[in-house]
């Protein structure tokens with residue numbers, strides 16, 4: 001399994017395929033070619049100085065007579081945890097805040113309207129350890145915690161919608177923890193929050209030790225730049241989760257994640273891309289980067305030796321359009337900002353072309369599913 005020494009699928013294809021073959025391979029693997037965005041020189045310089053990757057692409061829609069293009073720029077941020085996991089909690093939080101602040105400055109230079117960070121972005125992904133302290137100390141109020149207040153300042157300063165996925169402590173309801181994305185409007189006000197609906201029970205993703213399945217359904221947030229939803233990490237394996245955000249009108253669904261190569265790298269390019277096609281919307285898949293080492297050993301319940309690291313978070317964040325075309329991924333190894341311009345008109349154009357919302361037969365599935373979840377359900381199997 002490749003670690004940091006392997007840059008990315010995109011780099012590999014570029015390096016080894018003759019141009020004519022590369023074009024055909026990309027046509028099939030990536031769909032219609034995306035235009036490269038001209039990003040301001042000072043943004044590129046700042047990214048270089050700040051040691052993070054900056055890439056920009058644009059998806060285009062057909063011109064319409066009765067609607068203007070609905071252009072919106074989204075920013076996806078992937079990053080390593082900058083400090084060692086045994087540094088004091090407050091120091092880890094303030095250091096990652098500073099790192100993200102610098103990246104958001106560059107996003108602002110690139111005209112980003114909506115920015116989304118990775119899952120549990122202000123902490124190491126410590127759920128593998130099953131230890132409570134100090135990791136639960138990273139949990140904060142979604143409404144007025146330190147990280148939300150930090151994001152509100154960024155949102156207001158840059159006129160940007162900020163999606164901030166955190167470990168939430170709900171002080172008003174028994175101090176319980178959730179895996180939550182806080183959505184902050186470009187005015188700086190907290191627009192609302194949404195919670196991770198599906199909790200992984202796979203490998204070292206021992207997240208059920210920390211929080212429960214989300215109880216807020218599938219909210220969609222009306223922002224000045226479009227209707228957005230957040231399908232947190234493991235929810236991307238659940239097609240109905242994507243579907244419900246889409247049924248509630250999402251034009252862009254963000255998928256802030258934390259996942260490792262040994263487990264999911266072959267799924268990664270498929271799932272969010274497929275969701276964009278199936279739901280006539282844009283999807284934005286974001287993964288963290290690098291390897292995190294923890295102070296104490298833990299086992300994976302697989303008979304193998306105890307260890308102190310989670311595995312390799314492979315980055316590779318990307319955006320897919322409703323016509324199935326996608327951007328190249330960011331690096332597997334470096335912090336990065338992916339700026340992508342979307343024309344939201346493409347959602348309805350693809351819906352009119354493919355008509356999945358019209359041909360979906362939701363009433364049939366609703367009826368059959370309502371039966372299938374009953375304890376006395378008999379699967380409909382036709383036997384000789």
Ligand SMILES: NC(=O)NCCC(=O)O
Pocket residue numbers: 119200205232233234235257258259260263264
């Ligand atoms: N963070 C998280 O839910 N990870 C689970 C593993 C995966 O979905 O690839």
